[in-house]
Amino acid sequence: MCHTGAHKINNTIGQILLAERLGKTRIIAETGAGQHGVATATVCALRGIECIVYMGEVDIKRQAPNVARMKMLGAEVRPAKSGSRTLKDATNEAIRDWIDNPIDTHYIIGSVVGPHPYPDMVARFQAIISKEIRMQLKEQTGQEIPDHIIACVGGGSNAAGALYHFLNEDDVNFILVEAAGKGIDTDHSAATSVLGTHGVIHGSMTLLMQDEDGQIIEPYSISAGLDYPGIGPLHAHLIKTGRAEVHSATDAEALKAAFELTRTEGIIPALETAHAFAILNERKFENDDVVVINLSGRGDKDLATYISHLDRY
Amino acid sequence: MTNNKINRVFEDKNHKVLNIYFTAGYPNLNDTGTIIKKLASAKVDIIELGIPYSDPLADGLTIQESSQKALSNGISLSMVFDQVEEIKNDHKTAIVMMGYYNQFLQYGIDKLIKRIGDSGVDGLIIPDLPMDHYQTHYNSKFEEAGIAISFLITPETSDERIKEADRLTSGFLYVVAQSSITGGVKDVSDQQKKYFERIQNMSLKSPKLIGFGIHNKETFDNACQYAEGAIIGSAFIRNLKEHGTDRVNDFVDKIVNC
Ligand SMILES: Cc1ncc(COP(=O)(O)O)c(C=O)c1O
Numbered sequence: 318m319c320h321t322g323a324h325k326i327n328n329t330i331g332q333i334l335l336a337e338r339l340g341k342t343r344i345i346a347e348t349g350a351g352q353h354g355v356a357t358a359t360v361c362a363l364r365g366i367e368c369i370v371y372m373g374e375v376d377i378k379r380q381a382p383n384v385a386r387m388k389m390l391g392a393e394v395r396p397a398k399s400g401s402r403t404l405k406d407a408t409n410e411a412i413r414d415w416i417d418n419p420i421d422t423h424y425i426i427g428s429v430v431g432p433h434p435y436p437d438m439v440a441r442f443q444a445i446i447s448k449e450i451r452m453q454l455k456e457q458t459g460q461e462i463p464d465h466i467i468a469c470v471g472g473g474s475n476a477a478g479a480l481y482h483f484l485n486e487d488d489v490n491f492i493l494v495e496a497a498g499k500g501i502d503t504d505h506s507a508a509t510s511v512l513g514t515h516g517v518i519h520g521s522m523t524l525l526m527q528d529e530d531g532q533i534i535e536p537y538s539i540s541a542g543l544d545y546p547g548i549g550p551l552h553a554h555l556i557k558t559g560r561a562e563v564h565s566a567t568d569a570e571a572l573k574a575a576f577e578l579t580r581t582e583g584i585i586p587a588l589e590t591a592h593a594f595a596i597l598n599e600r601k602f603e604n605d606d607v608v609v610i611n612l613s614g615r616g617d618k619d620l621a622t623y624i625s626h627l628d629r630y
Numbered sequence: 631m632t633n634n635k636i637n638r639v640f641e642d643k644n645h646k647v648l649n650i651y652f653t654a655g656y657p658n659l660n661d662t663g664t665i666i667k668k669l670a671s672a673k674v675d676i677i678e679l680g681i682p683y684s685d686p687l688a689d690g691l692t693i694q695e696s697s698q699k700a701l702s703n704g705i706s707l708s709m710v711f712d713q714v715e716e717i718k719n720d721h722k723t724a725i726v727m728m729g730y731y732n733q734f735l736q737y738g739i740d741k742l743i744k745r746i747g748d749s750g751v752d753g754l755i756i757p758d759l760p761m762d763h764y765q766t767h768y769n770s771k772f773e774e775a776g777i778a779i780s781f782l783i784t785p786e787t788s789d790e791r792i793k794e795a796d797r798l799t800s801g802f803l804y805v806v807a808q809s810s811i812t813g814g815v816k817d818v819s820d821q822q823k824k825y826f827e828r829i830q831n832m833s834l835k836s837p838k839l840i841g842f843g844i845h846n847k848e849t850f851d852n853a854c855q856y857a858e859g860a861i862i863g864s865a866f867i868r869n870l871k872e873h874g875t876d877r878v879n880d881f882v883d884k885i886v887n888c
Contacts, residue, residue: 399694400685409687413811416688419784517730517758529736530708530733532684533684533685533732
């Protein structure tokens with residue numbers, strides 16, 4: 318498990334070096350779960366650079382521990398008050414800030430989304446995940462490649478990182494898990510690949526949740542990090558070409574999986590990550606399959622949510 | 631390229647061009663036509679019709695709020711075309727639509743081109759449409775249909791890219807006055823003056839309109855020293871918010887007369 322609690326630090330370390338190389342003196346970021354915000358605040362503290370993190374008002378409430386962490390690291394957390402007041406709206410505000418401050422500011426995007434070259438760049442920084450998977454897999458199983466890789470998808474950065482060095486290995490099956498929210502046939506979901514259609518969001522041409530006029534539909538998930546109406550263009554491509562298999566897990570299925578993982582392995586996962594584990598209850602594997610599941614983050618930030626559901630699990 | 635109303639506006643070299651932006655379907659759903667007619671009779675040269683979007687990335691609070699209101703009033707792009715078409719014989723003023731790429735993409739580009747022609751709209755501004763994408767996919771279609779497209783440049787745009795924007799522009803070059811979203815008012819600095827002069831000296835083929843932060847007679851006149859005219863948006867929306875459609879004439883009068 319990475320320092321700061323999720324995979325997000327892989328990307329922010331790369332991007333802060335880039336920002337310094339570009340001579341930038343001010344960093345902005347958007348965050349949903351707060352993990353990317355914490356990872357950005359951490360590298361800014363390390364390099365002594367001013368840091369402003371945009372976060373939806375709703376997420377500021379449901380991910381309070383991460384708001385506290387960011388403040389402790391010296392970052393300013395600015396609430397995004399438009400739309401559903403979640404990740405999409407924080408991203409809008411960050412982009413507007415960047416339009417206002419193009420000279421001194423670098424925008425550290427937290428996932429494989431946004432305009433080129435972000436999806437490509439963030440995937441490359443996260444590719445360390447699959448590099449390490451390859452090494453550890455060889456050590457532990459003697460196999461070069463796994464049969465399956467499972468990862469949750471918000472924008473898709475932990476998934477992109479976990480798949481990256483296996484993209485040309487046709488024998489590796491990719492399993493992506495989106496947040497179904499209250500269910501894909503309710504109005505409260507973030508399962509973009511099922512509910513989305515071809516369009517443009519935040520400078521990417523990809524799948525996104527929209528109505529027939531191209532107005533973006535507000536997504537919903539219990540997990541702030543998966544609550545995004547789009548999906549990285551790499552994943553849209555993998556799904557559309559049939560290269561990746563895609564599933565979704567509801568709020569309830571993710572909660573159940575989080576409690577199961579906690580009680581069987583002693584690992585409290587992030588709510589985002591719990592969605593990836595949820596499909597272990599649904600999809601069947603062969604007994605000798607080597608399955609890699611990406612544990613993208615830990616669940617300290619989600620304790621309040623978990624505790625409020627304690628009586629049910 | 632056919633000579634549409636936008637191109638004709640720039641034929642009289644001595645006249646400074648006033649372009650007024652407002653959000654379609656705002657303050658009330660059916661105010662669009664009324665406001666167009668009032669702006670036309672107030673002798674505004676170009677009317678820029680904002681197509682409300684859920685996520686208007688280039689816009690500040692004033693236009694964000696007006697877009698939200700218009701959307702909750704029930705506006706849609708196809709309805710805006712109906713509203714514009716209904717009054718197309720009541721005025722002769724050039725109309726340019728400003729919206730985000732995804733709206734036009736979902737509407738369907740061929741349908742878009744047809745309705746632009748039918749309703750008497752003259753041009754498009756799509757701030758998040760990349761130039762190379764336009765060139766590859768739409769340039770020849772738009773040219774054939776005589777649709778005047780306008781690209782934006784900012785103080786941070788390189789000379790090379792400015793030349794590219796100029797080459798692809800068939801309406802006017804939208805010179806964003808400052809690095810900001812709409813409605814922002816930064817100081818008119820020496821740097822801004824240098825930027826305007828740099829653009830002026832580039833001998834570009836397209837007429838230029840300066841926009842973003844232009845909000846009264848003083849800022850309009852100042853901008854007009856460096857370009858064929860200027861664009862006022864958020865300040866006019868605030869006027870609509872306060873007075874509805876009653877003071878459209880007064881607003882325009884204060885900019886161009888007195
Ligand atoms: C632990 C964790 N996993 C996954 C995600 C989702 O992002 P991505 O799909 O980019 O990995 C987040 C985002 O906040 C996260 O914090």
